[in-house]
Amino acid sequence: MSAAATRPRIGTGGMSIEASNFSPHRSGFEAFNFTKDGVLLSRYTVLAPEHENHDASVADGATWVPLVHARSLPGGMVEPVVYETLKAELIEMIHAQGPFDGFFLDIHGAMTVVGRQDAEADLTRAVRAALDETSAKAGAPRTLISATMDLHGNVSADLVENCDLITCYRMAPHEDEQETKTRAMANLITRLVDGTGAPAKAFVRIPVLLPGEKTSTRLEPAKGIYEAILPIEASEGIVDASIWVGYAWADEPRCYATVVVTGDDAELASAKATELATSYWDARDDFEFVAPAADLDTCLAAALAPEAKRPYVLSDSGDNPTAGGSGDVTWTLTQLINDPRFAEGGPRTVVASVFDKDAVAACFAAGPGSAIDVPAGALVDHVHSGPAMLMGTVLQLTEGDATSGRVAVVKVGSIEAIITERRKPYHQISDFAAAGLTVTDADIVVVKIGYLEPELFELAADWMLMLTPGGVDQDLIRLGHKNIERPMYPFDTDMVAPDLSATLFPAIPAGT
Incomplete structure (x- = not known):
């Protein structure tokens, strides 16, 4: 032309x-x-x-x-x-x-x-x-x-x-x-x-x-x-x-x-x-890795240290929904619930999120401030963990947004667990606001992500990447690829230089 x-x-x-x-x-x-x-x-x-x-x-x-x-x-x-x-x-x-x-x-x-x-x-x-x-x-x-x-x-x-x-x-x-x-x-x-x-x-x-x-x-x-x-x-x-x-x-x-x-x-x-x-x-x-990366225990030790800066963001990388994770792996949330350091009076810890429509419905039926005992998550990915048992108080109920559907926040000890009706990444401050939460004054914020998106990066006074299990596990070797062409780095570290x-x-x- x-x-x-x-x-x-x-x-x-x-x-x-x-x-x-x-x-x-x-x-x-x-x-x-x-x-x-x-x-x-x-x-x-x-x-x-x-x-x-x-x-x-x-x-x-x-x-x-x-x-x-x-x-x-x-x-x-x-x-x-x-x-x-x-x-x-x-x-x-x-x-x-x-x-x-x-x-x-x-x-x-x-x-x-x-x-x-x-x-x-x-x-x-x-x-x-x-x-x-x-x-x-x-x-x-x-x-x-x-x-x-x-x-x-x-x-x-x-x-x-x-x-x-x-x-x-x-x-x-x-x-x-x-x-x-x-x-x-x-x-x-x-x-x-x-x-x-x-x-x-x-x-x-x-x-x-x-x-x-x-x-x-x-x-x-x-x-x-x-x-x-x-x-x-x-x-x-x-x-x-x-x-x-x-x-x-x-x-x-x-x-x-x-x-x-x-x-x-x-x-x-x-x-x-x-x-x-x-x-x-x-x-x-x-x-x-884009940040210090370690297993859950090591990351928690850093986040709970007296000198740790707040808010301290922990990236739950194995179940990052914006990389392909299901978004309902409960492994990290369950570990936190069972950790006595996060009992009542512990550090305010916001955990985002898992999706479970029935769990959200149960929270709405109970109402704000009500005691709740409900399983949540692991409806899609139950390979890596079962449902998280949320025994606590309904803290927030909102209509959420077009992606999340309705949202419930359940307080278990010092943990504020976000439960959504549908898969939802929490990568912006407005995402938390739609759940009725302010995170700028939280002690610890746990999000399902890998490297932090710009707003989370600005929010974090410090952060670590947790090497957690899930559909987008950072440990590629243990995932079990079968169809990639070999040799391939890092699967074959001794391979000869390619053409x-x-x-x-x-x-x-x-x-x-």
């Missing part, structure tokens, strides 16, 4: 979830929010005129056609009927509303579907085929696909081959989510307006699989490795450079770290992809 032509018409859609293979939870229709029309487009702040991230060159640089997108909180593997329903609807809408000049594919990269392998590549192949069919039928040029992903996605050569442009976040925590989506959109518009077609793609598989809690870009070596992307991206002949850490709680052959560099200078793209991959491989032994030369997917000229 020439600069004088009308602005390109770009379709958008996709499916996004992080899905743990090691959690008994299954993500059905209830887990997903299906969006279309303006609601879908409202996901992208760059398109919103009233938002500070608005960029007219992107918003007005194309005609954006929303198709369908499905998004879920991280959880267990996706039920096949959910995936097939989304895929069929998306393909049908491409055929009905195509052809398109470009397609913005919004995926996560860590979606595992029960009984399937490499779901994102399968979805991308289907989108690619539908776009090609509609273009051919209309006698239109080949549609360019630009994919945006989480850096915790697992990227196969198959996925890369079926995308024309591909990029991912460069920050963990993901403070650059919208910036990344904007970059993927802008790169797509530029290629369409300039008529430069699809650039070459240099792909390198790195046989390293690490949890996100060891690869935060707040710390070295990830900080420096990701900072090295910017001068590469600014090089003449390069469009984008990306590094994927991968998703450690999936169990598929595509689970590994990845580098993809795209550009019109194929030789330079290949060299820079190998350069980035080598820096990641060379640093494999240097990655450390990190790039696989090159050649450029595809416009009009092909």
Whole structure:
């Protein structure tokens, strides 16, 4: 398409979830929010005129056609009927509303579907085929696909081959989510307006699989490795450079770290992809947890020390619902309830959370201030622990929010245990406020998370990461991966250095 032509018409859609293979939870229709029309487009702040991230060159640089997108909180593997329903609807809408000049594919990269392998590549192949069919039928040029992903996605050569442009976040925590989506959109518009077609793609598989809690870009070596992307991206002949850490709680052959560099200078793209991959491989032994990490007893000793700063935040990492944990493992809560240091008069300790609709109903039936004796949690994940026995007082009852449903807080000794009707991560101060609690004056706050999201990071006077059991256990060795390609670090620490030369997917000229 020439600069004088009308602005390109770009379709958008996709499916996004992080899905743990090691959690008994299954993500059905209830887990997903299906969006279309303006609601879908409202996901992208760059398109919103009233938002500070608005960029007219992107918003007005194309005609954006929303198709369908499905998004879920991280959880267990996706039920096949959910995936097939989304895929069929998306393909049908491409055929009905195509052809398109470009397609913005919004995926996560860590979606595992029960009984399937490499779901994102399968979805991308289907989108690619539908776009090609509609273009051919209309006698239109080949549609360019630009994919945006989480850096915790697992990227196969198959996925890369079926995308024309591909990029991912460069920050963990993901403070650059919208910036990344904007970059993927802008790169797509530029290629369409300039008529430069699809650039070459240099792909390198790195046989390293690490949890996100060891690869935060707040710390070295990830900080420096990701900072090295910017001068590469600014090089003449390069469009984008990306590094994927991968998703450690999936169990598929595509689970590994990845580098993809795209550009019109194929030789330079290949060299820079190998350069980035080598820096990641060379640093494999240097990655450390984002905070002091230890077992529960060690973390409690630190949090209860007289000199400990308040509030002291403890990350219950094994059941992090935003990494794929079920969100109802009660192992930590039960340990605290049985610990005499948390009897009445002990440190005020807020524990978030487990979900159990019946337990919440029992608390509402009893009423505020009432004595309660109710089991809670372990309805989905009863592998790691049974229900927590809450024998105490109903402290708070609220309507919660759209994610949690109704919320009950039960006081057991000095513990304030948050029970929700539905899976709910507690990562913002407003989450606790919706439960009727103030946490700025708590002694200890226990949250199901890995590295702390920005508001929790600001809240914490000090914190530790607890190495607790669950569907997203940080101890990858004891999880029992069976389908990853070996050798792989850290499973095979004595493995020989891998070949990190790039696989090159050649450029595809416009009009092909």
